[in-house]
Amino acid sequence: GDSVTQKQGQVTLSEDDFLFINCTYSTTTYPTLLWYVQYLGQGPQLLLKVTTANNKGISRGFEATYDKGTTSFHLQKASVQESDSAVYFCALVASSGSWQLIFGSGTQLTVMP
Amino acid sequence: NSKVIQTPRYLVKGQGQKAKMRCIPEKGHPVVFWYQQNKNNEFKFLINFQNQEVLQQIDMTEKRFSAECPSNSPCSLEIQSSEAGDSALYLCASTLGDRNAEQFFGPGTRLTVL
Numbered sequence: 271g272d273s274v275t276q277k278q279g280q281v282t283l284s285e286d287d288f289l290f291i292n293c294t295y296s297t298t299t300y301p302t303l304l305w306y307v308q309y310l311g312q313g314p315q316l317l318l319k320v321t322t323a324n325n326k327g328i329s330r331g332f333e334a335t336y337d338k339g340t341t342s343f344h345l346q347k348a349s350v351q352e353s354d355s356a357v358y359f360c361a362l363v364a365s366s367g368s369w370q371l372i373f374g375s376g377t378q379l380t381v382m383p
Numbered sequence: 384n385s386k387v388i389q390t391p392r393y394l395v396k397g398q399g400q401k402a403k404m405r406c407i408p409e410k411g412h413p414v415v416f417w418y419q420q421n422k423n424n425e426f427k428f429l430i431n432f433q434n435q436e437v438l439q440q441i442d443m444t445e446k447r448f449s450a451e452c453p454s455n456s457p458c459s460l461e462i463q464s465s466e467a468g469d470s471a472l473y474l475c476a477s478t479l480g481d482r483n484a485e486q487f488f489g490p491g492t493r494l495t496v497l
Contacts, residue, residue: 302483311490312491313385313387313389313472313489315384316385316485316486316487319485321483359426363482367438367439368414368431368433368438368439369414369431369482370416370418370428370431370439371416371476371486373426375424375425
């Protein structure tokens with residue numbers, strides 16, 4: 271079945287540091303991969319979507335790419351700010367059923383001023 | 384920014400009580416999903432609808448939850464008899480329905496079962 275693995279549970283950076291979060295996935299079809307950000311007390315907000323048609327996405331200074339060979343996709347940002355502190359989730363659209371999302375376990379990003 | 388509306392934001396119930404939450408999807412989005420996010424940030428898909436019809440639901444939802452998406456009214460998810468393990472953030476998401484279409488989430492309803 272489909273699965274997503276997100277191993278980095280917590281990341282602590284200083285402002286202007288480089289951010290890199292990685293996920294690996296397993297699916298039986300062409301993947302649709304997403305990154306969501308969830309701020310405290312809010313629902314997840316879509317950050318980026320990557321498919322086989324566009325294996326890279328860029329939004330709000332964040333960049334997402336995927337590697338079919340290693341079945342991994344990652345999120346990066348060149349220079350994080352304190353306001354980027356949140357939980358970041360990778361997600362995969364399920365290959366069977368009715369397109370529900372399968373989420374990774376989340377990465378809590380804390381950016382120190 | 385998402386325009387999915389969820390009410391109430393917070394819900395406190397005793398064990399055995401009914402717990403009902405509502406969702407208004409983004410305008411023009413025919414597909415609605417409900418997810419449960421627990422305190423460990425684990426997401427569980429519960430049920431989804433296309434217009435008024437159930438597309439898929441998990442066994443737990445079929446047995447213990449009541450859900451609907453009537454036309455011209457908010458979608459709703461109701462736990463028939465709340466249990467302590469139901470304490471979680473319940474998230475509603477809507478989408479255009481294509482497999483590659485983005486799902487946009489509401490702020491969630493935080494349910495606490497005492």
